[in-house]
Amino acid sequence: MKILVTGGLGYIGSHISVELMLDGNDVTIVDNLDNSYFYTLEKINIISGREVKFIKADVRDFVCMCGILSNERFDAVIHLAGAKSLHESIRDPIKYYENNVCGTIVLLKAMERTGIKMLVFSSSATVYGIPSSSAITESFPLKPNSPYGMSKLMVEQILQDKVNSDASWRIAILRFFNPVGAHPSGLIGDAPKGIPNNLIPYVVQVAAKHRDVLSIYGNDYNTLDGSAIRDYIHVVDLARGHLQALQKLKNTFGVVKYNLGTGVGTSVLQIVQAFENATGEKVPYLIAPRRLGDIDQYFADSSLAEKELGWKASRNVKQMCEDAWRFHVRSCQ
Numbered sequence: 001m002k003i004l005v006t007g008g009l010g011y012i013g014s015h016i017s018v019e020l021m022l023d024g025n026d027v028t029i030v031d032n033l034d035n036s037y038f039y040t041l042e043k044i045n046i047i048s049g050r051e052v053k054f055i056k057a058d059v060r061d062f063v064c065m066c067g068i069l070s071n072e073r074f075d076a077v078i079h080l081a082g083a084k085s086l087h088e089s090i091r092d093p094i095k096y097y098e099n100n101v102c103g104t105i106v107l108l109k110a111m112e113r114t115g116i117k118m119l120v121f122s123s124s125a126t127v128y129g130i131p132s133s134s135a136i137t138e139s140f141p142l143k144p145n146s147p148y149g150m151s152k153l154m155v156e157q158i159l160q161d162k163v164n165s166d167a168s169w170r171i172a173i174l175r176f177f178n179p180v181g182a183h184p185s186g187l188i189g190d191a192p193k194g195i196p197n198n199l200i201p202y203v204v205q206v207a208a209k210h211r212d213v214l215s216i217y218g219n220d221y222n223t224l225d226g227s228a229i230r231d232y233i234h235v236v237d238l239a240r241g242h243l244q245a246l247q248k249l250k251n252t253f254g255v256v257k258y259n260l261g262t263g264v265g266t267s268v269l270q271i272v273q274a275f276e277n278a279t280g281e282k283v284p285y286l287i288a289p290r291r292l293g294d295i296d297q298y299f300a301d302s303s304l305a306e307k308e309l310g311w312k313a314s315r316n317v318k319q320m321c322e323d324a325w326r327f328h329v330r331s332c333q
Helices: 011-022 040-048 062-071 086-091 093-114 147-165 199-207 235-249 268-279 303-309 317-331
Strands: 002-006 026-031 053-056 076-079 118-124 170-176 178-180 214-217 232-234 254-260 285-288
Touching: 002 011, 011 026, 011 040, 011 076, 011 235, 026 062, 062 093, 076 093, 076 235, 086 093, 086 147, 093 118, 093 147, 118 147, 118 235, 147 170, 147 254, 170 235, 178 199, 178 235, 199 214, 199 268, 199 317, 214 268, 232 235, 232 317, 235 254, 235 303, 254 303, 268 317
Parallel strands: 002 026, 002 076, 026 053, 076 118, 118 170, 170 254, 178 232, 214 285
Antiparallel strands: none
8 A cells, every 4th residue: 555644753643654664565655754853764764675755844834734645645644743741731721722633624625635545534532531440341421531542533533424424434533542662663652852751751851860759649649650641552563453353444434443552551650660670770750749631541442443453562570671771772772
């Protein structure tokens, strides 16, 4: 297949691009480099042994996106471009609605103009908000408690409405949990610009002594050790889920929705311990006040993805920590 990946030089997008290439697909990446690096392109080529095409562009540019989509007959689009920090979205909600919602609308208009009607959309478990129980299924109520989560839910509704108006579209919505780790080669991984918003990259920077201490936000959650519990999924497992969703769409019209997670909850303190055990590096931490929007625990019920996509996460927390540290060490060489 010929696949366009928006945001394809980012953390998740780069791993998806690699897996697509290794699977024999032709990949074109569109990325505006706001939160990614051009040098990642070379790393993707090295891992895959092939050359991915790259176009610097913003999905909010309708004329540009129409030109890109019309120049080549793409079979499908995997859409990841957008802002992705829950806590930043609380501080700057307009940025999230503009990037995530408006960007998707422009992309859909360009796809419609050029006759491309197969899309995999990377959504988020944040669309569930504060769930009524920990093992979240796709049928849970959708009540996001942040502008980031709301922007994802708004896009999901737009995609559903699009299919309702035109049944020839094929759309997969993937609600993934907390992606961590890196490619086992150590060539690509999570390299945020500025202060990391996610746990593992911050743990890595503290272990590397780039930062003094890890702040653990809250130790009074209703969990075994008092720290918040999340479902951490290896980024390569997540990338493989996107490939399985593409295969599903070859024979499926309409909208399908799947959770992608391990089904296992791990606390922040357990992550710190697992990282220290896996790498031998110490991670000093302190307890800080809870952050707005954080909840006690949640993890995925991904049985539907296993049943319908043949997908299941296979990598554990130890591998996630080892791969994240390997990426850091290799990046410093």
